[in-house]
Amino acid sequence: MINSLLAPRTAPFDLPDFAAVTDAEFAPAFETALAEARAEIDAIAANPEPPDFVNTIEALERSGRALSDMLGVFFLFASVDSTPEREALQRAFSPKLAEFSSDVVLNAALFARIDALWQGRAALDLAPEQARLLEVKHRDFVRAGAALAEEGRARLRAINTRLAELGTAFAQNLLADERDWTMSLAEADLDGLPGFVIDAVRAAGAERDGAGPVVTLSRSLIVPFLQFSPRRDLRERAWRAWMARGARGGATDNRAIVAETLALRAERAALLGFDSFAAGKLETEMAKTPQAVRDLLMAVWTPARAQAEADAALLEAMLTADGHPAPLEPWDWRYYAEKRRMAEHDLDEAALKPFLQLDRMIEAAFDCAHRLFGLDFVPLDVTLHHPDARAWEVTRAGRHMAVFIGDYFARPGKRSGAWCTALRAQQKLAGEIRPHVLNVCNFARPAEGRPALLSWDDARTLFHEFGHALHQMLSDVTYESLSGTSVARDFVELPSQLYEHWLEVPQVLERFATHAETGAPMPADMLARLLGAAKFDMGFQTVEFIASALVDLDFHEGPPPADPIQREAEVLQAIGMPRAIGMRHATPHFAHVFSGGGYAAGYYSYMWSEVMDADAFSAFDEAGDPFDPETARALEAHILSAGGTAEPDALYVAFRGRLPGIEALLKGRGLDVAA
Incomplete structure (x- = not known):
C-alpha cells in the first residue's frame, strides 16, 4: 500500500490528503523521505561535472522535497493536535533531522563546490536573485561551520543534535503543563x-x-x-x-534544559569564532550587534517604565480603596487596569466583545487585503487536518494565488500562542508553485450555538498572523530559500505588525464591527472610545515585553549563566522591573527562545520591526488614504513580494526612501521620550 504522505497528491490545489493520513505512516514516510534527501545531497556533492549554479545551487534548492512535504504535515498535526504517539515521534525525528542538517552543511565536498562558485562569482553572469541565493547559501554554510577543521565539525554535529533534543523536550514539557x-x-x-x-x-x-x-x-x-x-x-x-509553566518540578521542569541549552549555544558560538551567541546571531540581522539592540530597548524602556510606575500608583490606590492591603501584585494589575479603562474611557470589554465576532474580523482582514492588494477569498469545501479548520482559495483577477487555512480555537493538545506557517512555499524553480498558508490561533471556543467573540487583543492577533500570511501569499520569487518569510528575524515581523494598523482604521470597524445578536454596527461613540483607548496601559505592555527581550539578550550576550533563573532575577533588578508586572515570557516557558533557536537573542525583533511598521503606516497617512493604491503597490513590490531577495534595509529604503527612527514607535505607544 502506498504511504499517503509520499503518494502523488490528488486533492484540490495539491493539498495533502489529510483524511488518509494515519499516525502509523509518519515513521516509515520519514525514513523513506530522509533517505531520498540524503541520496540527493550525496549526488550533488559527488557530481563529477565542475560546479555551476544549476548543478549545485539550484540542485540544492530542488532537493528534499518529499521530506519537506511530509514534515509539513507531521509538524502541523504534532502542534495542533498533540498526542503521546506524536510526541514520541517528534523526539525520534528531532535528532535525526539535526544530524541530517549537520551532514549537509558540514559536507566538505559539497561546500567545496559552493565555495568555488562563490570565489568565482564575478565570472558567473548571475541574475540578481541568483547572486543573492549564492550569497545566502555560502554565508549559511560558513556560519554553520563548513569551514571548520574536522574536530570542530564533529563537536558541532554533537551540539546541534543535542540542541534539537532539548528544544523538543522544552516544547513538550510546556505543552504538558498547559494541557494538564x-x-x-x-x-x-x-x-x-x-x-x-x-x-x-x-x-x-x-x-x-x-x-x-x-x-x-x-x-x-x-x-x-x-x-x-x-x-x-x-x-x-x-x-x-x-507563570509556573515549565517550572513545577518533576518530569516537565524546563530549568535544567534552559541551562544546558545556553551552555551549548555559547560553546557553538565560540567554535564558530564569535564573541557570543548573540554576536553571531545578530551578524546577519538588521540590528547587526548586541549593543544596537540594547540601545533600542533601553531607549524605549526608560519612558515605558516611568509610565508603568505612574500607572501602578493609580491602580494600587484602587486596590486599597477596595479594602485590600497593598502592595499591588501582578495578579491585580489586569483587574484594576480594566476597571480604570472603564472609568477613564467608558470602555467595557464585555460590551465591546459582541462587536468583535471572529467571522466578521476574518472578513475584515480579507476585505483589507482586497482593497490593498486585489485579493479575493472563496471558501473551499476540502478535508483539512481538524474539523475546526477552514480553508479559502485566494485569487487575484482570476489568478490562483494561494490556499489559506485558518485554525482558530484553543483545544487540549494544541500548542499555545498564535503562528503562521506555510505547508508549501511559493517558488518558480519547479514551475509556478503557489503557497499553502496556515494561520493558527488559540481563541476561546464559544458555547454550542453561540458566535465566537474576540477581545481587542485577539482581533489584533488575527490581523497580525494574517499579515504574515500575506507575506507568503504575495511572494513572487524564483527560489524557495528566498520566498515569503525567509528574511532576517528582525524584519519578518514588519508585515505582520504593519497589518495590525488596518484593524484601527475607523472605516474598517464601522463596516465589520457589528453586534453578534442585533447586527447593528458599533456605535460611533464606542468606536471613538475604543480608538481613543488604543494607548491605554501601554506602559504595562511595553515593560513586560522589553523585560523578556532584555533577559533573552543578556542570556546570549555573555558567558552562559549557571543558574538562568537567578540571572533572570538579577537582570530584572538591574533594570528596575516594577514589582507588579511580570515578564511576558518568564524563562521556563519562553518558547520563542528555548523550543528552538529561531528567536534566541532575537525576541527584540518585534520591537525592531515596530520601529519600521509605525513608520511604514505613516506612508499611508502621508498619502491621505489608508488604502492608497500607489503606496500599497510599493509595499507589495518592495516588501511583501520580495522575500529575502535583498538585504532588509535595502528593501525598506526602496519602499520608504529612508530608514526610520524610533519617534513613530514612541508616538504610537503614547510614551514620553523625555521621561
Whole structure:
C-alpha cells in the first residue's frame, strides 16, 4: 500500500490528503523521505561535472522535497493536535533531522563546490536573485561551520543534535503543563464575570469530559479571567499557575534544559569564532550587534517604565480603596487596569466583545487585503487536518494565488500562542508553485450555538498572523530559500505588525464591527472610545515585553549563566522591573527562545520591526488614504513580494526612501521620550 504522505497528491490545489493520513505512516514516510534527501545531497556533492549554479545551487534548492512535504504535515498535526504517539515521534525525528542538517552543511565536498562558485562569482553572469541565493547559501554554510577543521565539525554535529533534543523536550514539557492544569470553579466563583467569560469557562470544562466550569492556561481564557474576576485569591492562583509553566518540578521542569541549552549555544558560538551567541546571531540581522539592540530597548524602556510606575500608583490606590492591603501584585494589575479603562474611557470589554465576532474580523482582514492588494477569498469545501479548520482559495483577477487555512480555537493538545506557517512555499524553480498558508490561533471556543467573540487583543492577533500570511501569499520569487518569510528575524515581523494598523482604521470597524445578536454596527461613540483607548496601559505592555527581550539578550550576550533563573532575577533588578508586572515570557516557558533557536537573542525583533511598521503606516497617512493604491503597490513590490531577495534595509529604503527612527514607535505607544 502506498504511504499517503509520499503518494502523488490528488486533492484540490495539491493539498495533502489529510483524511488518509494515519499516525502509523509518519515513521516509515520519514525514513523513506530522509533517505531520498540524503541520496540527493550525496549526488550533488559527488557530481563529477565542475560546479555551476544549476548543478549545485539550484540542485540544492530542488532537493528534499518529499521530506519537506511530509514534515509539513507531521509538524502541523504534532502542534495542533498533540498526542503521546506524536510526541514520541517528534523526539525520534528531532535528532535525526539535526544530524541530517549537520551532514549537509558540514559536507566538505559539497561546500567545496559552493565555495568555488562563490570565489568565482564575478565570472558567473548571475541574475540578481541568483547572486543573492549564492550569497545566502555560502554565508549559511560558513556560519554553520563548513569551514571548520574536522574536530570542530564533529563537536558541532554533537551540539546541534543535542540542541534539537532539548528544544523538543522544552516544547513538550510546556505543552504538558498547559494541557494538564485546570482550576475548577464553583458557581459562586462565576460572580462578577461577564457572560463571555462564563461561556468560555463552561466551554472549556465541557471539552474536558463534561467537567464543570474551569480556567485553563490558554491565554484567551486566563487573561480575561485575570481582567474580570473580583476574587483576588483565584486571580493569584491562576496567575501563579500561568507563570509556573515549565517550572513545577518533576518530569516537565524546563530549568535544567534552559541551562544546558545556553551552555551549548555559547560553546557553538565560540567554535564558530564569535564573541557570543548573540554576536553571531545578530551578524546577519538588521540590528547587526548586541549593543544596537540594547540601545533600542533601553531607549524605549526608560519612558515605558516611568509610565508603568505612574500607572501602578493609580491602580494600587484602587486596590486599597477596595479594602485590600497593598502592595499591588501582578495578579491585580489586569483587574484594576480594566476597571480604570472603564472609568477613564467608558470602555467595557464585555460590551465591546459582541462587536468583535471572529467571522466578521476574518472578513475584515480579507476585505483589507482586497482593497490593498486585489485579493479575493472563496471558501473551499476540502478535508483539512481538524474539523475546526477552514480553508479559502485566494485569487487575484482570476489568478490562483494561494490556499489559506485558518485554525482558530484553543483545544487540549494544541500548542499555545498564535503562528503562521506555510505547508508549501511559493517558488518558480519547479514551475509556478503557489503557497499553502496556515494561520493558527488559540481563541476561546464559544458555547454550542453561540458566535465566537474576540477581545481587542485577539482581533489584533488575527490581523497580525494574517499579515504574515500575506507575506507568503504575495511572494513572487524564483527560489524557495528566498520566498515569503525567509528574511532576517528582525524584519519578518514588519508585515505582520504593519497589518495590525488596518484593524484601527475607523472605516474598517464601522463596516465589520457589528453586534453578534442585533447586527447593528458599533456605535460611533464606542468606536471613538475604543480608538481613543488604543494607548491605554501601554506602559504595562511595553515593560513586560522589553523585560523578556532584555533577559533573552543578556542570556546570549555573555558567558552562559549557571543558574538562568537567578540571572533572570538579577537582570530584572538591574533594570528596575516594577514589582507588579511580570515578564511576558518568564524563562521556563519562553518558547520563542528555548523550543528552538529561531528567536534566541532575537525576541527584540518585534520591537525592531515596530520601529519600521509605525513608520511604514505613516506612508499611508502621508498619502491621505489608508488604502492608497500607489503606496500599497510599493509595499507589495518592495516588501511583501520580495522575500529575502535583498538585504532588509535595502528593501525598506526602496519602499520608504529612508530608514526610520524610533519617534513613530514612541508616538504610537503614547510614551514620553523625555521621561
